Amino acid sequence: GAVVSQHPSRVICKSGTSVKIECRSLDFQATTMFWYRQFPKQSLMLMATSNEGSKATYEQGVEKDKFLINHASLTLSTLTVTSAHPEDSSFYICSAREGTGVNYGYTFGSGTRLTVV
Amino acid sequence: DAKTTQPPSMDCAEGRAANLPCNHSTISGNEYVYWYRQIHSQGPQYIIHGLKNNETNEMASLIITEDRKSSTLILPHATLRDTAVYYCIVRVGQAGTALIFGKGTTLSVSS
Numbered sequence: 071g072a073v074v075s076q077h078p079s080r081v082i083c084k085s086g087t088s089v090k091i092e093c094r095s096l097d098f099q100a101t102t103m104f105w106y107r108q109f110p111k112q113s114l115m116l117m118a119t120s121n122e123g124s125k126a127t128y129e130q131g132v133e134k135d136k137f138l139i140n141h142a143s144l145t146l147s148t149l150t151v152t153s154a155h156p157e158d159s160s161f162y163i164c165s166a167r168e169g170t171g172v173n174y175g176y177t178f179g180s181g182t183r184l185t186v187v
Numbered sequence: 188d189a190k191t192t193q194p195p196s197m198d199c200a201e202g203r204a205a206n207l208p209c210n211h212s213t214i215s216g217n218e219y220v221y222w223y224r225q226i227h228s229q230g231p232q233y234i235i236h237g238l239k240n241n242e243t244n245e246m247a248s249l250i251i252t253e254d255r256k257s258s259t260l261i262l263p264h265a266t267l268r269d270t271a272v273y274y275c276i277v278r279v280g281q282a283g284t285a286l287i288f289g290k291g292t293t294l295s296v297s298s
Contacts, residue, residue, distance in 0.1 A: 074230075076230070102283060104285040104286075106285075106288075113272075113274075113288045113289060113290050113291060114225075114231070114288040115288075116285050116287060119284070119285060161228070163230045163231075165230070165231075165285070165286070167283070171280075173280075175221070175233035175236070176223075176231075176233065176285075176286050177233070178230030178231045178232070179230050180229055180230050181228065181229060181230050183228070
């Protein structure tokens, strides 16, 4: 089945630095990928939709200048958390869909645990 | 996407069937019922989906009522590894937009 690889799985960074998270579709091409954030004991919250070759679409309340998304190829989307602060510590998850037919499910990466100290 | 309602938590004994309900009374004719689960500190995993007929795969069975206003996900023989948060999501099947997650049901399987 479709596989989405996310890297790194865990990262600790200092306040004020930037962190890049990669999301790759390993065996399919994804023109669209999705980025979520999940705080402890809460559900996944959609942050943005990443579109290959064009600008990402951000959900209301998500700062596009702080969470930079680049979808430069059909198999790779990156999320960069710029000038990270402790409140950005969270579990970040990406997702992609192999096709748009009804029988194509969404595949999720294994997530990235970001801790800002 | 239609709104769904799930109980916040459920318990199940290992080896017994786990029946997870979901209410979706405002579902439209072209909307499917999808189930995903999230094991702690992992990304969500697809389980099953259906339109109006009951569905079964190697993971679970999905029973949808005739009026489609509710459904039940059945894990026939729950194991400790089935402990997770289960999400019922209703949406148009061909939609290319992101899945929107509610609060789901936390299933705890104990020995």
